[in-house]
Amino acid sequence: MAKIALTKELKRFYLTFRLWLFSLVGVLILSAFLGTALLFFIPLTARYALVFVYLLFVEIMAYHFVHLIAGTTGQIVSNFRYNRKHKPTEYYLENRSQIAKRLGMEYDKPIYLTDNPSVTGPFTNLFSGTIYFPSFMIDELHLTENAATFGHELAHIKYRFRYVREVVLASLVTWAFAFLLAYFAIIPTVYAIAQFAFMMLVLSFVMRRNEYLADWASAKATTPEALISVLEYFRAKCKGNGSSITHPSFQGRRKRLELLFDSDR
Amino acid sequence: MRIVDDGTAKLVMHPARFNILHCLNKASEPLFVEQIAEAVKEHPRLVSHHLDILQEKGLVDCKYEIANVKDSSRGVAVRLCSPTPKLTEVLNEIAEAVEEVK
Numbered sequence: 151m152a153k154i155a156l157t158k159e160l161k162r163f164y165l166t167f168r169l170w171l172f173s174l175v176g177v178l179i180l181s182a183f184l185g186t187a188l189l190f191f192i193p194l195t196a197r198y199a200l201v202f203v204y205l206l207f208v209e210i211m212a213y214h215f216v217h218l219i220a221g222t223t224g225q226i227v228s229n230f231r232y233n234r235k236h237k238p239t240e241y242y243l244e245n246r247s248q249i250a251k252r253l254g255m256e257y258d259k260p261i262y263l264t265d266n267p268s269v270t271g272p273f274t275n276l277f278s279g280t281i282y283f284p285s286f287m288i289d290e291l292h293l294t295e296n297a298a299t300f301g302h303e304l305a306h307i308k309y310r311f312r313y314v315r316e317v318v319l320a321s322l323v324t325w326a327f328a329f330l331l332a333y334f335a336i337i338p339t340v341y342a343i344a345q346f347a348f349m350m351l352v353l354s355f356v357m358r359r360n361e362y363l364a365d366w367a368s369a370k371a372t373t374p375e376a377l378i379s380v381l382e383y384f385r386a387k388c389k390g391n392g393s394s395i396t397h398p399s400f401q402g403r404r405k406r407l408e409l410l411f412d413s414d415r
Numbered sequence: 416m417r418i419v420d421d422g423t424a425k426l427v428m429h430p431a432r433f434n435i436l437h438c439l440n441k442a443s444e445p446l447f448v449e450q451i452a453e454a455v456k457e458h459p460r461l462v463s464h465h466l467d468i469l470q471e472k473g474l475v476d477c478k479y480e481i482a483n484v485k486d487s488s489r490g491v492a493v494r495l496c497s498p499t500p501k502l503t504e505v506l507n508e509i510a511e512a513v514e515e516v517k
Binding site for chain 1: 422426
């Protein structure tokens with residue numbers, strides 16, 4: 151028995167270590183890319199139109215980036231401060247293990263409920279593999295809908311290594327783009343910022359794709375109806391289309407889930 | 416308020432569920448899933464999902480009957496849904512609560 155527990159612990163340690171390793175590689179590559187941005191400013195031909203397009207990119211992506219960083223930092227600080235005063239409570243979801251089984255994995259960690267007002271939706275800590283739900287969701291949504299949300303978050307945990315790999319790959323693509331762009335650059339600053347914008351664009355694609363994947367996996371493990379219902383609920387609550395650099399719009403996600411209605415699942 | 420305490424009001428506040436309830440409450444006769452889906456402009460499977468939840472809460476009464484659907488030559492089994500007295504009570508309580516807030 152002790153041997154099995156040890157093996158399990160070792161496996162968990164290995165998986166966490168692997169995730170950290172991938173993150174480290176990602177950071178190293180990103181640093182290399184930023185370094186190249188400063189080195190390769192070779193002013194060649196005047197490509198004003200191209201620069202204009204890049205500037206548009208920059209404006210959109212910088213806005214999203216600032217939003218993402220400010221939002222995430224705010225949430226981490228707020229969580230830390232709030233959780234010190236009010237400990238998140240555990241939530242027992244009846245069919246938790248069945249959903250995990252259908253996703254082809256095991257999940258033995260608790261789901262936490264938080265009353266923190268800055269937490270407006272469920273989220274997953276990819277490093278610890280724990281899932282947090284805002285407590286209003288449990289009151290306002292049905293059990294099947296909460297199960298679908300759990301399935302979505304669980305899918306993020308299932309595909310976390312793949313996600314990290316894709317982020318690293320996206321950084322590599324951006325790096326390659328840096329070399330390509332060096333030939334068209336007029337002003338070094340524009341060049342550096344354009345690379346950054348392109349990186350955000352690629353990362354946004356990866357992150358959004360990851361959301362679609364989690365939706366699809368959850369709908370397969372539970373039902374697409376329940377997940378669509380959750381999306382509709384959040385659409386009404388947020389009074390927006392829910393689109394951000396990390397998440398596609400509610401409408402887009404719904405359309406993809408509706409495709410599962412006609413398939414044999 | 417009872418409906419607030421037992422969580423019914425919160426479940427009813429879902430936009431799609433509220434539309435379905437409103438549609439059923441307005442209808443003069445029981446409606447089946449396809450008819451509700453057409454009225455609220457939702458997919459029938461989504462309507463079915465919401466009806467399951469509403470039935471569980473006792474707001475909607477559902478039974479299966481044979482009916483002629485879309486000029487079909489023979490009857491088809493459909494899920495006929497009608498509002499329960501609890502629904503009228505809940506909607507009235509919500510209206511009262513809104514008035515109070517106003």
